[in-house]
Amino acid sequence: MMVFKRKQVVVLSLVIMILVAGYLQYSYKKSSEAINDEKENGRLGEAVYVSDEGYISMGDGEDTQGNNLNTNITASQEANNYFAQARLEREITRSKNTDVLNSIAQDASASQETRDNAYLQMIKMVDMAECEMKIESLLEERGFADAIVFFGDNNVDVIVKAPSLTEAQVAQISEIVRRQADVDYTQITVRNKF
Known part of the structure; x- marks a missing residue:
């Protein structure tokens, strides 16, 4: 009976992840369609950024040097896709690893030491997941649009x-990473993606 419930939980979590991925894809597709509509129909109340060096008109798609501003929109959409895909892949990998460790921990033919080690690895994975979520939330609170954190064996990678x-x-x-993950600054790598 216990195995049946565990399988139900795993299947349910996979279904939820698939639904979240579908929703993210739908929302990104919808936002890109809205941007395409704006390009076709023009913008009402065109915004202009003014600085000491000149101006950038947001409605004509080019700045004062003739560079195309639409590349920023495309780059931002690619970044959104990257973050959604990375989170999904991270959760799928974590789910698979949890299933493997859980089967080892429940295997009666495995030695007690092996089962204990599997439990410890599962606890470590849960702790890392919680720490990743805390760091990502704190970074969002500090004004970063999106961030993803990956824990390695001896390092922490942050992509903002x-x-x-x-x-x-x-x-x-x-x-923030040092405080939450209790790691040295030399173990932290920070990169941007836009």
Whole structure:
């Protein structure tokens, strides 16, 4: 009876992940269609960014140097897809690893040491997942649009959705990771994706 319930939980979690992936794909497709409609129909109340060096008109698709601003929109959409796909792959991998460890931990023919080690690995995975979520939430709270955190054996990789990162932002991100994950600064890698 216990095995049946565990299988139901695994199947249910996979179905939920598939639904989330479908929803994310639908919402990104819908937002890209809205952007395409804006391009075709033009924009009402065209926004203009003014600075000391000149201006950038958001409605004509080109800045004062003639560069195409639409590449930023495409890059941002690619970044959104990257973050959604990376999260989905991370959860699928984690689910598979949990299933393997759970089957080892429940295997009566395995030694007690092997089963204990499997339980410890599952606990470690849960702790890492919680820490990743905390760090991602704190980064979002600090104003970063999106971020994803990956724990390795001796390192933590942080990828933040931003056109660029200043040294102060990298230091802020590194400090959050250091506090939450209790790792040294030398073990933290911060990159941007936009």
